[in-house]
Amino acid sequence: MSRILQLFQGSVLAIALAICIYPIQQAQPYHIFNLTEEKNTLNSTTKPNLDYGIYYFVQQWPKTFCFNNSGCQGSVPNSRFTIHGLWPQSGNSSRRAPRMCCKDKASDCKFNETSIQHISNDLGRVWPNLGKNGTNETFWESQWDKHGSCSRRDVDQVHYFKAAIKLYDSFNLFTILKDIIKNRTNHEIWEIKEAIIEKTKLEPLFRCQFYNETANYISEIILCVNHEATGFQSCDPARDTPSQKTECKKGKGVKFP
DSSP states (O other), rough: OHHHHHHHHHHHHHHHHHHHHHHOOOOOOOOOOOOTHHHSSSTTTTTTTOOOOOEEEEEEEEHHHHHTOOOOSOOSSSSSSEEEEEEEOSSSTTTOOOOOOOOOOSSSSSGGGGGGOOOOOOHHHHHHHOOOSSSSSHHHHHHHHHHHGGOOOTTTHHHHHHHHHHHHHHOHHHHHHHHHHOOOOOOOOOHHHHHHHHHHHHOEEEEEEEEEEEEEEEEEEEEEETTTSSSSOOOOGGOOOOTTTTTOOSSSSSEEO
16 A cells, blocks of 8 residues: 555656646737748848838639639639739838849749648638639749749748738638628628728728729729738728729729629
């Protein structure tokens, strides 16, 4: 019996020492993704740290894309938005957003398909190529080369594309707008904006395509992301300068095809 008691006392002492040496860690607060929390292990000296203030996280309505581009390849999603891109925007509203920041074809900031192979299934779900030509990979490459390469110096494409997936999964725009989308009638842009603000507490931006004299099709919805990509922030419509082709014309209704 004394032998059993000694073994029991020894076990209790070992557990107590383990708790002292390895204290239980407290849960860390959730954040979407921090583009700077993981450092690029490659040499990024060829990738300039250009001036940008925020990101535009651009989601497109597939049916409008197909309408505007004379069709799409195969069947396209009809119950969800898809990503068009994650675009750094200039910190100065009078300057154009930075683009094509990797001039050297051999530089480490050029697109490397192998580096994102492990997340390609998730990317295919949220960021598919809709056009008749090209593949998912060529679409991701064009978006990285045109926009992603202008992110911070220490942001490689793995972190960039991971951020896009997490941002997309944060808010389901189709669920938020489902009643409006299924209604198929003309709406005022403020109705769509208010529905998004109610669920996200964020001011969005919109892009449209010409439909007819009384209404435009909604083509894209933009949510703004802070400089570090740790979360969303409201967009500032006063700083937004859509092209004449994609502007949602005042005085016209909008609808989803």
